[in-house]
Amino acid sequence: MIGSKRSNFVITLLLILGALFILFPLYLTITIAFKTPQEMAGNLLALPKNWSIQNFLDAIEMTNFFNAFRNSAFVTIFVVIFTVLTNSLVAYAIARNMHKKWYRGLYYYFVSAMFIPFPVIMLPIVKQTSAWGMDNLVGLIILYIIFNLSFNTFIYVGFIRKIPLELEEAAVMDGASTWQIFWKIIFPLLGPMNATVAILAGLGAWNDFLLPLVLLSEQDMATLPLVQYVFQSQFSTNYNLAFASYLMAILPMLIIYIFAQKWIISGVLRGSGK
Template identity: 40%
Template structure:
């Protein structure tokens, strides 16, 4: 009994330490977003005092980031990319599951193997190719997100679709449904848990991505929020107070999205892992 209690206490301490480790950067970013530049340099981890507390960081960051325009750019690219990934990945996974051939198995392992290829190894050739095709713009960025996001999404859908009885599709075929109707009217509605999971994971990745948009988007009017954040880091000075305020502003939408949909993540992953 004492041994079991000791183990619980040990795991609880470990869990608290791990949580604090992950939350510490968020805490530091949040409290310092309310400080002046001098207040940040004088005490990084302390709460803002009377002489260092200010709300002007948020107003100035909102203005300097051209927040509404940048927010709409990020939102448009994130939503369009996520929707396209969900559509193509779900259809591809369904066909790979139902087509029990050597080619379908090969394609599945090809998608799985693609996850092992680092983005940095294909970065420069890809950008060179997209430049020749005149796709260094938001449309080309969405296309590249589809390519990089499909592998994990297909694997997740693949495991989930295996649990859907094929008899449902056979019954729909007898009723006169074609392939398109079977998928969108029968199969896709049953994929809601894993679809939400895939959407959350891709949306968080795309919303926070900096490297790929920096390589692809070459006009200020197309800049997303992560790209605009770079405005606060000059060659000789860094405006940490404004940068942290802008960072908090940029985190709010994706955190709200996550909180509303988080319950589906574990459900989607666990159901997709059961065969």
């Protein structure tokens, strides 16, 4: 009994510490975004004396925020749609043919890509996409879909293999084609996994900095993470405007994640098993 209470106390303490590590940076981001430069010289942890939105207005003007927001939204929406459609198709073909050596090898090939750091392949990708004229938002979307394939194949295949083959055999007896079986039977059953994949793909595309940095060739194509550079100078950083811009950039995905986190956790757990 004493050991159980001690274990519960340790777990509770760790949870509290974990929450503080998450909430403290968020608290600083919000308070600094509303402070004036003069208030920054005082107590950093103190609340702003006057909650002014001027920092947000200045940040919007300096970063051309709405143009960057449109670029990020355009990339994210198309990445989510086509990632779900294409990655689920690939995973279905692999899952229903895992008994064949070629498909099994293809599965392990895709999964092994998860262990390759992006900086290793960064320069060849940049050179090749530039040669093909893909150093734009469309090329960025295509690369995100491809990069998502390895992890999504892993979780999709695990989930699809749990779906009884009898459902497909019955559909074949009724004269359904493979294409009809996937879209009318399998794809609706993939609802939890589709939600998980869509959320993770959306978060990744919205928040990514490195790939747009090395790929996009024009300033007008910059996404939200890229335009944060405007607050950096050689000797100092305008933290008030920078944090206001950061807050506006992360707010949409933060709201989505808060309401959709249960889909992410349950989807990964369902897809990780055989």
